[in-house]
């Protein structure tokens with residue numbers, strides 16, 4: 410399986426390492442043509458406004474939408490979750506607008522810029538070490554969205570069809586269980602599901 414990591418800005422190398430750790434091939438995506446032969450794509454954390462500027466500069470917006478709309482899985486972490494969302498709280502427009510959620514940016518407030526929490530994530534882990542950095546969270550999720558994890562009442566991981574999003578950074582720990590979950594989504598989508 411080939412999993413791309415959008416390599417415009419943000420935590421790119423860490424995701425690529427985790428992709429390789431679960432036995433898939435990581436592709437650092439810097440040009441639109443590279444999307445063609447991927448089985449899934451990761452939108453990393455970083456700064457969503459900066460990533461968006463680069464998406465526009467390199468004409469990635471429509472190709473990324475088309476990638477998602479073709480049924481290929483996309484995993485957005487932190488800023489990547491903001492890029493995936495259909496709605497952004499207090500903002501008129503969204504970015505890719507693919508996942509049926511409303512997100513709020515920097516939602517944990519300045520006092521708690523960064524923190525770690527052990528999270529129960531449905532179908533993934535009882536105790537996932539989650540690192541939050543100026544993290545957003547999901548304020549509202551559409552009916553078809555499966556809530557995978559909440560931290561103190563806030564939705565911090567969710568899945569909408571073939572879109573997966575976390576408010577935290579799974580790539581900053583050695584724990585590969587969430588990446589295994591995403592790889593399984595990509596395998597299922599590719600119709601190549603193998604017993605693992």
Ligand SMILES: NC(=O)CC[C@H](N)C(=O)O
Pocket residue numbers: 453454455456457458486487488489491514515542543544545
């Ligand atoms: N760690 C992150 O990805 C932070 C996200 C950032 N606060 C944003 O709004 O894009």
